[in-house]
Amino acid sequence: MPIVVKIDKCTGCETCLESCPFDAIVMKDEKAYINEFCNSCMNCLSVCPEGAIIETETEGQSEEQKQKIKDYKDVFIFAEQREGKLASVSYELLGVGRRLADELDAGLSAVLIGATAEDAGELIKWGADRAFHCGGPALDKFNDDSYAFVLTNIINEHKPAIVLAGATPIGRSFIPRVAARVRTGLTADCTSLEIDKKTGSLLQVRPAFGGNIMATILCPDYRPQMATVRPRVMKRGEYKPDRTGEIIDVKSDNINSRTEVLEFVKEVSAISVNLHETDVIVAGGRGIGGEKGVKMLEELAESLSGVVGASRAAVDEGWIPYRHQVGQTGKTVNPRVYIACGISGAVQHLVGMQSSDIIIAINKNPEAPIFNVASFGIVGDIFEIVPLLTKKVREAKGI
Amino acid sequence: MNIIVCLKQVPDTAEIKINPETNTLMREGVPSIINPFDLHALEAGIQIREQLGGKVTVLSMGPPQAETALREAVAIGADEAVLLSDKAFAGSDTWATSYTLARAIDKLGADIIFCGKQAIDGDTAQVGPETAEFLDIPHIAYVRKIEQVTDDGIRVQRLMDEGYDVVKSSLPVLLTVVKELNQPRMPSLKGKITAKKAEVKKMGMSDIEADESSLGLKGSPTQVRNIFAPESRTERRMIEGKPEEQVDNLIKELKKIKCL
Numbered sequence: 001m002p003i004v005v006k007i008d009k010c011t012g013c014e015t016c017l018e019s020c021p022f023d024a025i026v027m028k029d030e031k032a033y034i035n036e037f038c039n040s041c042m043n044c045l046s047v048c049p050e051g052a053i054i055e056t057e058t059e060g061q062s063e064e065q066k067q068k069i070k071d072y073k074d075v076f077i078f079a080e081q082r083e084g085k086l087a088s089v090s091y092e093l094l095g096v097g098r099r100l101a102d103e104l105d106a107g108l109s110a111v112l113i114g115a116t117a118e119d120a121g122e123l124i125k126w127g128a129d130r131a132f133h134c135g136g137p138a139l140d141k142f143n144d145d146s147y148a149f150v151l152t153n154i155i156n157e158h159k160p161a162i163v164l165a166g167a168t169p170i171g172r173s174f175i176p177r178v179a180a181r182v183r184t185g186l187t188a189d190c191t192s193l194e195i196d197k198k199t200g201s202l203l204q205v206r207p208a209f210g211g212n213i214m215a216t217i218l219c220p221d222y223r224p225q226m227a228t229v230r231p232r233v234m235k236r237g238e239y240k241p242d243r244t245g246e247i248i249d250v251k252s253d254n255i256n257s258r259t260e261v262l263e264f265v266k267e268v269s270a271i272s273v274n275l276h277e278t279d280v281i282v283a284g285g286r287g288i289g290g291e292k293g294v295k296m297l298e299e300l301a302e303s304l305s306g307v308v309g310a311s312r313a314a315v316d317e318g319w320i321p322y323r324h325q326v327g328q329t330g331k332t333v334n335p336r337v338y339i340a341c342g343i344s345g346a347v348q349h350l351v352g353m354q355s356s357d358i359i360i361a362i363n364k365n366p367e368a369p370i371f372n373v374a375s376f377g378i379v380g381d382i383f384e385i386v387p388l389l390t391k392k393v394r395e396a397k398g399i
Numbered sequence: 400m401n402i403i404v405c406l407k408q409v410p411d412t413a414e415i416k417i418n419p420e421t422n423t424l425m426r427e428g429v430p431s432i433i434n435p436f437d438l439h440a441l442e443a444g445i446q447i448r449e450q451l452g453g454k455v456t457v458l459s460m461g462p463p464q465a466e467t468a469l470r471e472a473v474a475i476g477a478d479e480a481v482l483l484s485d486k487a488f489a490g491s492d493t494w495a496t497s498y499t500l501a502r503a504i505d506k507l508g509a510d511i512i513f514c515g516k517q518a519i520d521g522d523t524a525q526v527g528p529e530t531a532e533f534l535d536i537p538h539i540a541y542v543r544k545i546e547q548v549t550d551d552g553i554r555v556q557r558l559m560d561e562g563y564d565v566v567k568s569s570l571p572v573l574l575t576v577v578k579e580l581n582q583p584r585m586p587s588l589k590g591k592i593t594a595k596k597a598e599v600k601k602m603g604m605s606d607i608e609a610d611e612s613s614l615g616l617k618g619s620p621t622q623v624r625n626i627f628a629p630e631s632r633t634e635r636r637m638i639e640g641k642p643e644e645q646v647d648n649l650i651k652e653l654k655k656i657k658c659l
Contacts, residue, residue, distance in 0.1 A: 021626060023410060034489075035462050035489070036461070036462050036484075036485075036486065036488055036489035036490065036491075036615075037461075037462060037489075038489060038490050038616075039490060039623045040490060040616065040622060040623055041623045041625060041626045042625070043626065082559075082560070082561070141564075142564070143566075144528070144537065144538060144539075144540075145537060148532075168560060169540070169541055169557075169558065169559050169560055170559075172524050172525070172540070173528055173538075173540035173541070174528065176493070176497075176524075176525040176526075176527075176528035176529040176532070177528050177529065177531070177532040177538075179494065179525075179529065180494060180497060180498075180528075180529040180532035180533060181532055183494075183620070184494075184620050185492065185494060185619070185620030185621035186493065186494070186525060186529075186621070187621060188493075188521075188522065188523035188524060188525055189522065189523070203624070207522070207629065208520065208521055208522060208626075209410075209412050209520055209522075211629065212412065212629075213626050213627070213628065213629070214626065214627050214628070214629050215623050215624075215625070215626045216623070216624040216625050216626075216627075217621050217622070217623060217624065218621065218622050218624050219620050219621050219622075220622065221620065222620040257537075258536075258537035258568060258569050258572075259537045259539060259566050259567065259568040259572075260566065260567050260568075261564045261565070261566050262554070262564075262565040262566065262567060263564070263565045264559070264562060264563070264564050264565075265556075265562050265563050265564075265565065266561055266562040267561065267562040267563070274560050274561055276560060277560070279658070280658065304658070304659075322577075322578065322579040323558065323579075328412065328435075328519055329435055329436070329578050330578075332522075336656070336658065337653070337656070337658050351412070354629075355629070357656075358656060358658075360649065371635065371637070372635075373635075374635045375635055375636070376635070376636050376637075376638055376649060376652055377635055377636070377637045377638065378637075378638050378645045378649065379637065380642055380645060381642075384642045385642055385645065385646060388642060388643065388646045389646050389649065389650075392646055392647070392650050393650070393653075393659065396650060396654070396659050397659065
């Protein structure tokens with residue numbers, strides 16, 4: 001619903017300008033105007049002392065549209081596999097999908113592309129009522145065209161009300177194609193999903209502006225309502241080995257792809273670099289000083305079964321590869337425990353890690369901004385604290 | 400080789416702070432910049448032109464002010480600049496934005512389209528792949544290395560969670576790029592002079608023959624219902640004492656949260 005300024009009421013006081021998170025209000029001839037940046041967030045409406053900013057009416061849903069929306073019922077999740085192994089985000093999607101389906105009194109289906117029918121059976125034990133499986137060696141590898149083709153066909157045939165996928169490199173690459181093709185909305189990287197009790201619509205909450213604000217997104221007039229879901233935020237479904245359900249074999253003939261994956265190269269590292277799927281990240285910044293510091297972080301990470309992360313400074317210095325980088329131009333992570341070692345805490349870094357459950361900051365500068373977001377802070381020398389911590393962790397674990 | 404690089408002018412999110420009283424963003428004095436990932440996209444485009452010839456066109460959809468970003472891109476090395484701006488585009492979500500960009504790209508024609516992986520204000524990473532879909536061409540997201548480009552195909556490395564895929568594609572293709580791909584160059588003095596005089600071509604709704612019902616707020620399936628400040632963290636605790644004591648206390652806390 002477009003937001004407009006009633007020019008005759010506007011006094012040019014400029015109060016509204018600051019209320020707009022999108023820079024969508026501009027002053028012209030001492031009057032406020034809404035420009036094309038407007039996202040209809042309605043923040044400015046309550047701010048205007050003259051009540052000059054209003055929401056204009058748009059046509060409501062037509063009867064035909066309402067009827068069409070009613071045809072879409074179930075909840076579908078895209079179960080991701082990598083090299084034939086179910087990704088952990090798939091279990092999380094089954095968890096949130098089950099909850100939403102129960103609230104809507106609808107069924108939950110999982111769509112598995114690649115891997116085996118046996119894996120599809122696992123999806124049922126983890127919460128799905130039905131699992132669609134489209135297998136074949138060509139589908140074990142991820143190609144946008146073939147995955148989009150399979151999922152689009154299933155959506156068009158079965159008309160789900162909600163489709164969820166992981167906000168992983170795979171989900172964030174091909175799900176937009178699917179949404180564009182079926183002409184519906186897609187919300188990226190959601191951290192919370194709820195059903196609006198009044199309307200039955202899906203309320204999709206996601207961070208924006210580098211995590212500085214949260215936005216609730218709706219898709220009122222189109223179906224399905226599609227979202228990618230941030231890994232490690234949702235709880236896994238409940239595993240019931242005796243749960244049964246139907247496995248539907250989806251034919252994989254006539255699936256073409258304009259791209260071809262020639263090979264997958266696993267990057268060899270002392271420990272895994274999968275920052276999105278680990279419980280613990282031990283991250284280093286400029287303070288780690290070089291190779292010796294990296295080694296120290298790796299040892300602590302290993303003792304905690306965690307992964308090494310890095311601030312941009314440590315990557316720019318060439319101490320740690322880019323794929324470990326956390327922050328605005330790297331990855332956004334939210335492990336259970338984030339241990340920041342020798343990281344000062346520039347905003348660009350904070351936006352990538354501040355939603356971690358527990359943040360432990362170790363830095364010799366007591367004024368370092370990293371302490372502002374820390375759950376626990378230790379002012380000290382990382383070269384003293386970190387090895388000691390590794391030692392004590394090993395003792396506690398008996399390794 | 401005709402190369403289009405999509406650019407977005409964004410507020411520098413690192414400079415944005417929340418006003419704790421009103422729960423709104425304080426954007427006063429926050430500079431507008433070219434989305435950082437898009438600078439890597441531009442660099443990739445320029446490098447291919449240097450290698451194979453052709454031209455690099457920068458394309459931005461946004462308000463008239465976005466012209467500044469386009470001129471900056473010309474100063475860095477783009478040959479032509481196109482500003483896609485129209486009141487009818489106001490309030491576009493990723494679906495409508497991608498549709499609009501695709502209509503314009505269709506008019507301009509391209510063999511390779513580069514986009515940054517995502518914009519730092521919206522962080523959706525959806526516009527690249529959705530634009531490719533509307534153009535009915537393949538795309539490869541998260542490109543971290545371009546191994547080979549010829550007149551009829553491309554081979555790149557795509558960053559994945561635990562490594563990378565080597566992917567080949569036919570042309571035309573749309574690529575979204577990560578920072579690791581290259582080191583963007585700075586504008587040259589000569590470039591800055593060229594940019595001042597450069598013509599920025601303007602395109603609106605009528606120039607791209609778009610379906611009006613697919614544009615702007617009206618064409619956007621998603622709506623922002625409300626925005627709010629993220630929950631702030633519970634009190635932080637500084638662990639004092641000698642290193643040995645600090646570590647012992649931290650171990651206790653790690654045990655409490657069952658991390659150990």
